[in-house]
Structures are given as C-alpha cells and as structure tokens.
Amino acid sequence: MHKKLVLLGLLACAIGIWFAAAWLKENASTEVQIRMTKTTQDEWFVSYIFADSVTQATFVRNPDHSRIERWQPIDNDYYIGVDAESGHEFIARIDGRAFNSVAFQLEPTYVTLRKDYAPFSPFSDGGVSWYSGRFKVCPQSCSSALRFDYAFTMEAPLSDFVRLPEHSERGQLVWRESASDGQVIYVGPQQPGPAVEHGFETIIDPILPVSLKRRLLSDVPPLTQYFNQRMPHLAERPMLLASFSSTDNGRYGYQGGVIGNQMVLHWYGHSMAERITAPYFVEDTIWFVAHEFAHLYQAGQFSNDSAWIHEGAAEYMALEYLRSIGANSVYLNHRMKKASEQCLASNDKFELHYACGLLWAAEIDQQIKREYPHGLFFLWYMYVQALDEQPRSDPVDLYFELMAQLTNQEFTQQLQGQIAQRFARLESQQVAP
Numbered sequence: 505m506h507k508k509l510v511l512l513g514l515l516a517c518a519i520g521i522w523f524a525a526a527w528l529k530e531n532a533s534t535e536v537q538i539r540m541t542k543t544t545q546d547e548w549f550v551s552y553i554f555a556d557s558v559t560q561a562t563f564v565r566n567p568d569h570s571r572i573e574r575w576q577p578i579d580n581d582y583y584i585g586v587d588a589e590s591g592h593e594f595i596a597r598i599d600g601r602a603f604n605s606v607a608f609q610l611e612p613t614y615v616t617l618r619k620d621y622a623p624f625s626p627f628s629d630g631g632v633s634w635y636s637g638r639f640k641v642c643p644q645s646c647s648s649a650l651r652f653d654y655a656f657t658m659e660a661p662l663s664d665f666v667r668l669p670e671h672s673e674r675g676q677l678v679w680r681e682s683a684s685d686g687q688v689i690y691v692g693p694q695q696p697g698p699a700v701e702h703g704f705e706t707i708i709d710p711i712l713p714v715s716l717k718r719r720l721l722s723d724v725p726p727l728t729q730y731f732n733q734r735m736p737h738l739a740e741r742p743m744l745l746a747s748f749s750s751t752d753n754g755r756y757g758y759q760g761g762v763i764g765n766q767m768v769l770h771w772y773g774h775s776m777a778e779r780i781t782a783p784y785f786v787e788d789t790i791w792f793v794a795h796e797f798a799h800l801y802q803a804g805q806f807s808n809d810s811a812w813i814h815e816g817a818a819e820y821m822a823l824e825y826l827r828s829i830g831a832n833s834v835y836l837n838h839r840m841k842k843a844s845e846q847c848l849a850s851n852d853k854f855e856l857h858y859a860c861g862l863l864w865a866a867e868i869d870q871q872i873k874r875e876y877p878h879g880l881f882f883l884w885y886m887y888v889q890a891l892d893e894q895p896r897s898d899p900v901d902l903y904f905e906l907m908a909q910l911t912n913q914e915f916t917q918q919l920q921g922q923i924a925q926r927f928a929r930l931e932s933q934q935v936a937p
C-alpha cells in the first residue's frame with residue numbers, strides 16, 4: 505500500500521513536470537528591442553537590444569544578401585555575414601564574442617526585392633514608408649523553440665508624423681509585433697486626415713500626377729463596392745500608401761503589395777510625367793490597383809509554394825473588374841494573349857504563377873459559372889470564410905475541396921494534373937543544361 509502511494513506520488517510529479525515543460529515550451533518568449541531612428545539630417549539608423557546576450561542574430565526574411573552592402577555597422581567590430589548552409593544573413597562580432605546590442609546606418613532608398621516587400625519606399629515630400637519585417641532578427645537562430653516578441657520604437661524629428669493604421673503620433677511611436685510578417689510604417693509630413701467616405705486611410709505622394717491621384721481616389725469606391733459584393737468584407741479599415749521615387753539608371757516600373765490591411769503601391773522611374781503618356785497607362789494602373797485590391801480581400805491567404813492560387817486569382821479578379829467597367833477590349837485581349845504565351849514558354853517559376861495562374865483561374869471561373877454566377881469570386885468567398893472560421897495547415901487541399909464542391913471531381917482532378925504537369929516540365933527544363 506505504502507509503495508503504491510509513493511509510486512502514485514512520483515507519477516503525479518512526472519505528469520506535473522511534463523505539463524510545466526509543455527507550458528514553458530508554448531509560452532517561453534524573449535524580447536528583441538528594435539529602434540529605428542531618422543535624424544534631422546535625414547540619416548537612418550537601426551539598433552537592436554537583446555534580452556540575453558547572443559553570439560549571432562539571424563534575419564527572419566532573406567530574399568537576397570543586399571544587407572551586406574546596404575547596412576553599415578556603427579561599430580567596426582560587427583559585420584553581416586551569410587550562413588553557408590541556410591543562405592540566411594546574420595549579424596555577428598568579428599571576434600566571435602557575445603553581444604547585447606548592435607546598430608547600423610541604413611540607406612533609405614527604394615530597392616525591389618524579388619518576392620519580398622521593399623524595405624523603404626521614399627515619398628517625394630520627404631516622407632518614407634518602411635517595412636518592419638525586413639528588420640526582424642532571431643536571437644541566435646530562427647529555429648529556436650523560443651517565441652520572439654518585437655518591441656519597436658520609431659524615432660523621428662518632431663516635424664514628422666509616424667503612422668500605422670489607426671495609430672499615429674508626432675516624432676515617436678512605439679508598438680509591438682510578433683514574428684509574423686510585419687507592417688508598413690509611414691514617417692513624414694502627412695498627418696492623418698478625417699475618415700473619408702470610402703473608408704480607406706490614404707497616404708499619397710503629392711508628386712504623383714494629378715490625373716493618377718484623381719484616378720486612384722475615384723477608383724477606390726467602385727473597387728470597394730465591387731469586391732464587397734463578391735467577397736467577405738474587410739475586418740479593419742485599410743490603409744493605402746502610394747508613392748513615387750525617381751531613378752537615374754533607366755529602370756522604371758511599379759510594384760505593389762498587401763501586408764495585413766495595408767496596400768502599398770510604388771512607382772519608380774525617370775519621371776512620372778513621361779510614364780503617364782505611355783500607351784495603356786490608365787488600364788495598366790487600374791489592373792495593378794485591382795490586383796492589389798484582390799489581395800486585400802484575400803485576407804492574407806497566401807501560399808508560397810502554390811502562389812498561382814492567389815496570384816492567378818488576383819490577376820483574374822483584376823481582369824473581371826476591368827471587364828465590368830467596360831475597359832478597352834484590345835488591352836484585355838492583349839493581357840490574356842501575353843499570359844498564354846508566357847505560360848507556354850516561360851522558364852521562370854515566378855512568372856508561371858502569374859501567367860498560368862491567370863489562365864487556370866479563368867478555367868475555374870468558367871466551370872463554377874455554370875452553376876454560380878460569381879464564379880471564381882464565390883470559391884474565394886467560401887475559402888476566405890472557411891479559413892477565417894478554422895485555420896488549416898493544408899489550405900491548398902481545402903482550395904481544391906471547395907473547388908470540387910462548386911464544380912465536380914473530374915474537372916478538379918484534371919486541373920490538378922495539368923498544374924502538376926506544368927511545374928514538373930519547368931523542373932525538367934531547369935535540370936537540363
């Protein structure tokens with residue numbers, strides 16, 4: 505009897521320890537303080553403070569290795585290196601010793617990062633928007649079991665407003681983030697205005713041509729209405745940031761992105777005046793904005809491996825919107841033709857997600873429309889709604905499940921086969937010399 509009690513007691517202790525360990529594993533977190541500073545001379549610095557000392561801090565996002573060139577350590581004892589195995593950039597001391605803090609001077613100019621958001625988007629009035637995800641590091645390594653909390657501070661001259669959605673201060677703003685994607689922070693002279701009718705908080709570069717600014721603002725209400733009629737409504741008031749930076753190397757273009765409830769549109773080139781006279785500039789712009797609108801309503805349901813799902817759908821939704829407003833059909837046919845050619849011949853995976861993605865989205869839409877008039881939008885309505893109610897580890901499977909419900913098994917399987925085949929062909933092309 506006595507022995508039994510001891511055994512039971514030991515068992516209870518073991519269970520208790522097991523629960524405590526599981527709780528700690530779930531809840532153990534460490535804080536990283538990230539302070540971004542813009543001086544009155546328009547110099548930018550970022551500094552890190554770690555709760556415990558580290559011998560290395562690894563960056564969370566690594567689209568390329570450009571930090572090595574663009575970030576200057578304030579203290580020459582530090583450097584940015586690239587891990588040979590993972591290809592991830594990291595911060596360390598030259599002598600390999602541990603450290604608690606480190607700082608860098610930054611170059612707040614526009615660069616396009618493939619498959620990632622631009623770190624800085626300058627506005628012509630001296631404002632800048634920057635992307636917080638670019639600056640997140642994991643103390644030691646990102647494979648640690650710890651959860652990371654980021655305490656951000658943005659310090660700017662008092663003449664500047666520091667703005668996040670629904671959150672703005674003059675000169676300084678503090679906020680916290682988890683290890684998730686990040687947000688875009690605006691720092692500059694534009695103060696928050698009164699809430700406008702269409703419900704967007706807008707920060708628009710004054711240098712954008714009047715016609716484009718007017719176009720942007722006049723397109724927001726019909727686009728909002730169009731998507732509201734077809735997709736689950738946005739949970740929070742979105743923020744639209746539109747900026748322009750000039751280049752002197754002949755490069756021009758535009759790049760957009762949606763991060764949470766923020767939509768970022770950036771144009772770059774020699775001059776905007778020259779760009780707006782290009783053929784189909786208006787149609788291109790509406791397509792670009794409608795594509796980003798689609799992402800906003802896709803509510804963060806983005807899959808990196810199957811990017812054709814959200815990119816192709818965004819392309820198709822843009823096409824449908826332009827059709828609905830009676831856009832030039834020569835332009836629309838040209839876009840479809842270009843997508844067909846690229847989907848057939850391109851060796852670039854990134855390009856296939858957009859080009860083939862558009863064609864596949866069109867096929868799905870056509871099938872669904874046999875029964876449901878909103879076609880692809882209806883699939884996305886169900887998909888966003890289902891994932892909002894219950895997040896899943898395999899959203900791509902859910903996408904096909906819902907597709908089969910709205911069309912049929914045969915169509916869905918045939919399409920899946922077609923997609924798998926196209927990507928397999930790409931891989932065999934890449935292996936070939």
Ligand SMILES: [Zn+2]
Binds near residue numbers: 795799815818
């Ligand atoms: Zn996109």
